[in-house]
Amino acid sequence: MSKIASYTVPEGTCRTRADKVLAAAFPGHSRAAFQRALEAGLVRADGKVIAQDDEVRGGQVLEFSLPETKPAELRPVEIPLDETSILKTVTETRAFYLGPVPRAPFNSMLLQELGGRVPKTVLLVPLQMMGRVVGVLYVDDAKVDLGERLFELQKLTAKAAMAFEILVLKNKILSM
DSSP states (O other), X not given: OOOXXXXXXXXXXXXXXXXXXXHHHOTTSOHHHHHHHHHTTOEXXXXXXXXXXXXXXXXXXXXXXXXOOOOXXXXXXXXXXXXXXXXXXXXXXXXXXXEOOOOOHHHHHHHHHTTSOOOSOEEEEEEEEXXXXXXXXXXXXXXXXXXXXXXXXXXXXXXXXXXXXXXXXXXXXXXX
């Protein structure tokens, strides 16, 4: 746990959620970090622990500490593309997939590697370079309608593909 910090909500501030106030006051930390602190009971307003949906107002003194975070351990996972899976579907069709994860051994293996939770809906968007799928962006979130985010995520993968292509061309130029 980090050290305890204190912040006085500026006078004239309307009733606002504490995570929004703290994220605006401490731009070096994400709003999600303050939400985790609230969930863990690490935020107090005028000496009393407050909940995530509690609002604060001008003049209140907030004391908080942020929970320690560990970097995610990344390790390779091999999902063969000749076996039935949503990755195979996205790779072969070169199109996005939005929906529930179908029951299949390699889908179960993928979900297990991603934390073991079975989301209601997932969105997979192919990352294509020169007409070939070189990666797949996987997104799941119970609180957001992923269909509404599809266009944004397709733009993101297109930009990522362009960045990869620029790196490949740069390496080719430098190796001449």
